[in-house]
Amino acid sequence: MTDLEFIDALESGELLPEQFNHAAHIRAACIYLRHQPFLDAAVSMRNALQAFTARIGKDGLYHETLTLALMSIVADRLERFEGNDWQAFLMANPDLSERTLLNSYYRPETLGSDLARQRLVLERRGE
Template structure:
């Protein structure tokens, strides 16, 4: 499925819940970046993921800080590897740590205490261990 078709399913809440795994989350982030500048892509992606979770009756699963922090890591990679912007398979092959180790990458920036705070679930909170590569959201 191409990026546009995937986003259409996500935004219309017709993507089967059984298909919405971690890989699909990354595909959503990558797909939005195909069509929008990073800041707008991040906002659209976060909104779509939140709405999708609500439509699936799983609103409590959406975590805004984890979403935004993950998006900054994905978009930072795309800034440093622009050749992967147009090809999902190339992006996944070049970034296995995002696919298989994103929680460990996030723990480099956030303590468990900070991420487990209810405020972090509802709104973005700054990392307490190391800054995120926020420059990717400037363009």
């Protein structure tokens, strides 16, 4: 499936839950960020994720802080990456596959909070 077919499937509801794992999240982020300015890409990602979680009956699964933090990290890394292959990008940035990536930016209790799910929360580690 091409990148645009993948995004169409995500946005139209044709993508199955088992097809949307963590690597697929990174793929979607890469696609949106390559085709839109950062803020537009972040809104597109939020809209796609919220619609996806609603479709699968898990409205409360969407997490604003995780989404925006991950989009920021991916955008930063894409700036320095040569090429358009999201799989090569992921291989060049293996820490993006680690679910603990944001632990160096946030305390677990902050990420687990309802506030962080609803809006972007910034946190300085060590405080």
